[in-house]
Amino acid sequence: MSSWNSVPLHVSYEALGWFAFVCWSISFWPQVILNFRRKSVVGLNFDFVLLNLTKHTSYLIYNTSLYFSSTIQQQYRDKYGKKEMIPVAANDVAFSVHAVLLTAVSLFQIAIYDRGNQKVSKIACGIVTVAWTTAVVCFFIALHNHHWLWLLSIFTIIQVSMTVVKYIPQAVMNFMRKSTDGWSIWNILLDFSGGVANYAQMAMQSIDQGSWMNFYGNIGKLLLSLVSIFFDILFIIQHYVLYPERKRKLETSPDFDNAKSSDQTLAENV
Template identity: 40%
Template sequence: MDFLQFLSALFGWVYTICWSLSFYPQAILNFRKKSTAGTTVDFPFVNVLGFVAYLVYTSAFYWSPVIRHQYALRNDNHTPTVAFNDIAFAAHAVVLTAILNTQYFIPSLWGVDRATGRKPSRLMTGVASGCMLGVAIIVFIVASVPADADPKTAWAWLDVVYAISFVKLVVTVVKYAPQLLFNIRNRSTKGWSISQILLDFTGGVLSIAQLGIDSYLQGGGWSGVMGNPVKFVLGNVSMIYDLIFMTQHYILYRDNGSAKSGEREALLERGEDDRRLD
């Protein structure tokens, strides 16, 4: 193993650890406060859908001979740049996001005040429904293609996997927006764990670095990056949101620990602000 291969493997596992650890701070904070006040239910609601999609996508690229063959046909015989640590991360993420959802939808399991268990907004419900409908349509199209069609040019099961991957992309693009707006409206990040953001940002940097190294090692230039659009966009979009959240927490609303913030927290506890998100 040469230095770049070692560096790729190191970055891969470190970013996996960072991203995996990022799922714990919010759940722990909610449990300690016995409240989900200061956060929106939209984030965990769509996040679990996104990571289920990501798990299916990475597993198919890593283990399916059919998908790997079709990918090679369309990408100059290169293999997918999905690594095993991607699958490990996705599987762990599904479990942790599912657990976080129980704090919002089944608060009694955690001793959390039921008044803080809220419903997702119509927008996020629509996004989730639209994603699942889109994948179903692609499956129907691919299933209708003749068996002897050339997967290099015709619709193939690889396109179904790409459709599933784009579910993750859509979720990543929209999942932070409600919380971002929520913080702006309340002029506070109280209740929203900054630790998860710092870990997420670190993971995003290393994820993009690993993807670039793997593509370089294959000699495929941008083909390795563009052949794995989910990982590329996932890392970049997440980092942009992370930078905004860090700006909110450390610069814009850093001093909002006043009595006014306490009054706002009381409103959040009663769920009054959350109704504005619907």
Template identity: 40%
Template sequence: MAAGFLPFLSGLFGWVYFICWSLSFYPQSILNFSRRSTSGTTVDFPLINCLGFSAYLASNFAFYYSPLIRAQYGARHHGLTPTVAFNDVTFAAHGLLLCLVTTSQYFFPRAWGFSPSIGTRPSRFILGIFVGCVAGVALVVFVVLGSPERSNYEGASSSWLWLDAVYAVSYVKLIVTLTKYTPQLIVNYRNQSTVGWSISQILLDFSGGILSISQQGIDSYLQGDWSGITGNPAKFYLGNVSMIYDLMFITQHYVLYRGAEGKAEETDSLLGSSTDEEARAA
């Protein structure tokens, strides 16, 4: 009975976390639309999220659909298959679409009927992460192209394979997750408020993170090998890192700045105050 229940529970957790994480993309764009403004938030978060989910979609697609990548994964991990499920691919595609929609609210405010806002310029910090991630993946792809065994289905562990390029792409999502929340945390701190930043997306994200890790743990237990986690580190660490940041936002919203309406002059960017003043003067 337990053997039949755990696969069902894994599938249930997978779709529920898919729903939670998918719904988490809507509150911010809806809040922006209802306020007719993106003030109090920064474009850094949705912009770098576009890169992260592009990478997440590409790596999940490869792990789920590519016979070559699945064969090379199995050769390195005792004949097992990747723990990426169809709902992972669906979630990544949906997430990318919603990130593009939210980002458009910052870059094209007039099209949305929004009031002009300051936080429409990405910070150097986020631009650096963006360029660094793209350059890193390009470097790994270049190295793989120079490996004569790159398309080997046997997957020699000492050689550079296309699997390694897919891992490099998946790590982009992890790097993005490690950094994407930082600008908004700083903006909330400067404003001494979370006004404009939707807490609903954070609560949904936190719930999805717990269920995502739980599903991966169940799948690894059923396979009798924890390489289901070590073989797909992006998915595992993605859930853990997201939850840590979620707890920080929850603390800001419900404890540190509870009921705060923010400063009269809100800061919408990770850029210095002088930049904000120049933008206002312009």
């Protein structure tokens, strides 16, 4: 492993990494707690959870393989340079394990709590099937010539693809319902904070090493954060600007209905 040139940058790197880990890890809990308190998963899109589980499982495979396998680490250095640092830290591995477990808990909650008329779509099932079929086929190809780093690039493609599509069903559901009820905004706020810290962490390593290969060598991590931040901003706008709770309560209150009826009567008289 290449050494750090600056102690302050190294300390900043570790601090930002664990800050991102804490934010991202905690971000899974508000939704789980909300589901538990309501004894309902109405408002939480099931496609999102299923696609999210596939994404985090792929990310777990990528992180653990690159962090623990000396063979894959050697292949990484052969491709990107002998002095390049491995772009996966301990907090990345810890986060992946936690993410898979908590997403699995959310999936279990979907099975036992009130679901209303919601269900997993055939499109989501098809996407997941294609993703894992591709992974299995590529595994046997890599097994023949031991191109494990190439196999990890396939898991990178899967996780980035899942990240791109997983938010769409939830965003569309919020738009159709004109509401974010049942969808925890704290999940989004914490995820956004973790994404910003993640970029800062990668920048610390690049500045110390005088090379931006840290970004190029871990393009999956880069794209994941970029896409996640984009959708986090979208959900924040939906929750606080487009469908704020105060507005929803006002529109569903009896006083609002009475005022609306009075306005209509007045308009008709005029």
